[in-house]
Amino acid sequence: MHEIAIGIDLGGTQVRAALVNERGEVLARAEERTDAMAGPERVLAQIKMLADGLIAAAGQASVVGIGVSTPGPIDTFSGIARDIPTLAGFVDFPLKKELQKRFAYPVSLENDGIAAAIGEWQFGAGQGLENLVYATVSTGLGGGVIADGRVLRGRKGMAGHIGHMSVMPDGALCPCGNRGCFEAYASGTAFTQRARERAFACTETLLGAEGAPVDSRSVFSAARRGDILANRLIDEEAELLGRGFTSLLHIFSPQVIVMGGGLSHEFERLHPGIQGYIARWAMPAFKDVPVVHAALGQNSGLIGAAALAFLAAGTQDHMQPISIT
Amino acid sequence: MHEIAIGIDLGGTQVRAALVNERGEVLARAEERTDAMAGPERVLAQIKMLADGLIAAAGQASVVGIGVSTPGPIDTFSGIARDIPTLAGFVDFPLKKELQKRFAYPVSLENDGIAAAIGEWQFGAGQGLENLVYATVSTGLGGGVIADGRVLRGRKGMAGHIGHMSVMPDGALCPCGNRGCFEAYASGTAFTQRARERAFACTETLLGAEGAPVDSRSVFSAARRGDILANRLIDEEAELLGRGFTSLLHIFSPQVIVMGGGLSHEFERLHPGIQGYIARWAMPAFKDVPVVHAALGQNSGLIGAAALAFLAAGTQDHMQPISIT
Numbered sequence: 272m273h274e275i276a277i278g279i280d281l282g283g284t285q286v287r288a289a290l291v292n293e294r295g296e297v298l299a300r301a302e303e304r305t306d307a308m309a310g311p312e313r314v315l316a317q318i319k320m321l322a323d324g325l326i327a328a329a330g331q332a333s334v335v336g337i338g339v340s341t342p343g344p345i346d347t348f349s350g351i352a353r354d355i356p357t358l359a360g361f362v363d364f365p366l367k368k369e370l371q372k373r374f375a376y377p378v379s380l381e382n383d384g385i386a387a388a389i390g391e392w393q394f395g396a397g398q399g400l401e402n403l404v405y406a407t408v409s410t411g412l413g414g415g416v417i418a419d420g421r422v423l424r425g426r427k428g429m430a431g432h433i434g435h436m437s438v439m440p441d442g443a444l445c446p447c448g449n450r451g452c453f454e455a456y457a458s459g460t461a462f463t464q465r466a467r468e469r470a471f472a473c474t475e476t477l478l479g480a481e482g483a484p485v486d487s488r489s490v491f492s493a494a495r496r497g498d499i500l501a502n503r504l505i506d507e508e509a510e511l512l513g514r515g516f517t518s519l520l521h522i523f524s525p526q527v528i529v530m531g532g533g534l535s536h537e538f539e540r541l542h543p544g545i546q547g548y549i550a551r552w553a554m555p556a557f558k559d560v561p562v563v564h565a566a567l568g569q570n571s572g573l574i575g576a577a578a579l580a581f582l583a584a585g586t587q588d589h590m591q592p593i594s595i596t
Numbered sequence: 597m598h599e600i601a602i603g604i605d606l607g608g609t610q611v612r613a614a615l616v617n618e619r620g621e622v623l624a625r626a627e628e629r630t631d632a633m634a635g636p637e638r639v640l641a642q643i644k645m646l647a648d649g650l651i652a653a654a655g656q657a658s659v660v661g662i663g664v665s666t667p668g669p670i671d672t673f674s675g676i677a678r679d680i681p682t683l684a685g686f687v688d689f690p691l692k693k694e695l696q697k698r699f700a701y702p703v704s705l706e707n708d709g710i711a712a713a714i715g716e717w718q719f720g721a722g723q724g725l726e727n728l729v730y731a732t733v734s735t736g737l738g739g740g741v742i743a744d745g746r747v748l749r750g751r752k753g754m755a756g757h758i759g760h761m762s763v764m765p766d767g768a769l770c771p772c773g774n775r776g777c778f779e780a781y782a783s784g785t786a787f788t789q790r791a792r793e794r795a796f797a798c799t800e801t802l803l804g805a806e807g808a809p810v811d812s813r814s815v816f817s818a819a820r821r822g823d824i825l826a827n828r829l830i831d832e833e834a835e836l837l838g839r840g841f842t843s844l845l846h847i848f849s850p851q852v853i854v855m856g857g858g859l860s861h862e863f864e865r866l867h868p869g870i871q872g873y874i875a876r877w878a879m880p881a882f883k884d885v886p887v888v889h890a891a892l893g894q895n896s897g898l899i900g901a902a903a904l905a906f907l908a909a910g911t912q913d914h915m916q917p918i919s920i921t
């Protein structure tokens with residue numbers, strides 16, 4: 272009888288769940304829109320329903336546990352969410368304990384950036400590496416780090432909030448409350464915002480013509496049709512990412528930076544600009560480090576969460592050793 | 597017979613050497629000005645002479661090895677210096693091998709920021725902690741990280757170059773060749789440079805009056821006498837450090853940030869501004885992390901280098917376990 276784990280990716284927009292085997296393959300999945308304003312009880316009920324559906328679908332397989340990726344920062348050692356900005360009511364909330372109450376299987380909890388880093392490390396673009404930084408560029412900008420062959424957790428398991436390094440003094444307002452964060456400039460949200468402002472101020476662009484919505488998809492689409500503003504916006508985004516990634520190279524010295532998140536759908540278009548910035552501006556010893564596309568796409572966190580459940584269960588035959596500190 | 601180690605702190609200005617016991621106490625020391633332009637042969641001869649003098653002074657004690665802290669970034673796994681900006685001729689130079697040739701004792705090599713972090717962790721302000729960031733604010737701005745109870749090394753052992761995270765797009769030129777690095781704004785050199793420019797443009801200040809030199813010491817001295825410009829310069833420096841340290845809190849989630857280097861002589865004056873920035877702008881879960889003064893002063897790297905030698909020799913009774921990856 273083979274073993275499987277449930278991975279849950281709790282996000283501010285979607286709750287996603289998957290049945291994952293020991294090779295990191297998704298056997299079944301389910302998702303629904305997060306009832307983000309309804310409070311913890313309701314969100315926990317959503318998780319419970321999705322997971323139970325998958326457990327029922329597991330058939331003969333043995334469920335080893337449930338891994339949950341959550342928006343942070345959350346103290347994964349105590350399991351208590353101090354304040355999750357994207358989910359109402361998760362203030363000083365004992366998330367891990369409340370999750371465990373609802374399941375007969377062991378529950379593991381991880382900050383979303385770290386969960387996704389574990390997914391890419393175990394089953395994705397970082398397999399076999401000792402040092403990697405995972406960056407997700409999406410609504411927000413988050414990440415997680417594998418260093419010297421181990422998950423970097425830090426105090427309360429809250430390391431890896433790479434979106435909240437300052438890249439501009441007194442700069443653009445960030446959802447975290449500070450100004451000038453990497454996230455406030457280089458996230459998908461910031462990219463779209465910039466595109467709207469610039470399209471509004473520009474007459475010679477396809478963007479926003481005849482009231483069409485301006486979003487990241489429309490920018491890349493216009494760029495492919497030769498739109499100058501759209502191409503410039505993308506080049507600027509690549510430069511912003513390149514600058515932030517260069518900082519991360521110097522700070523962590525990874526073997527690779529793995530880029531995921533919504534904006535990584537257009538990785539091929541962004542990559543030359545990102546890698547070009549690094550080649551030009553990183554210190555000599557760091558210039559050759561590649562930035563690569565997340566191999567698990569939108570499932571890095573989901574599969575990483577399941578990997579955590581396998582690890583907690585000690586069933587890690589197919590996995591690299593992860594030490595849970 | 598008790599055991600001792602030789603710690604060497606090779607810097608662009610001084611080569612310093614110390615005889616250190618297992619409790620991290622400096623029993624004897626020697627130093628001289630680095631002949632930084634003379635090339636590797638000469639610098640190695642300086643190290644050899646200083647170390648031999650201390651070994652001769654060791655008397656009955658048994659020397660377990662020699663630990664060397666070097667300016668980076670250097671690949672400490674291969675021991676090859678690719679290019680040390682502050683030392684002429686250290687280009688693709690097999691530093692570890694050449695050092696080992698000259699000594700009968702085992703030689704260990706470490707990037708200076710990491711060596712200092714090890715010193716503070718083992719014997720200084722970070723004793724007993726699992727997670728700390730050490731930052732040296734001096735001619736340059738460097739650092740090292742202890743994460744989850746281990747030294748963070750990364751690819752080629754080059755992690756921790758915290759001075760080279762970008763804090764300003766296309767900003768001030770940094771010695772590394774890039775623009776806008778944390779070092780280019782918050783190092784002691786940058787602080788002094790700013791003080792000179794601002795003093796020159798200001799008539800109502802004691803700074804630079806009657807042609808007196810403007811350096812960091814004179815700024816703090818003028819500030820104590822109530823000089824408005826001097827106090828403003830210091831407050832700005834504290835804010836710059838606070839902003840950079842806040843980024844490091846979010847990225848590494850340390851339990852403490854240990855500040856060393858020349859500018860930390862004035863830690864008491866800078867600290868309220870630094871801690872105030874963190875309390876105001878860090879994400880809630882990180883606001884309470886303290887910034888503390890390096891306990892070993894200018895000897896963090898020297899003592900950290902000696903600690904490495906003890907570790908390489910397996911004589912670590914008094915030390916926390918360090919894994920050499």
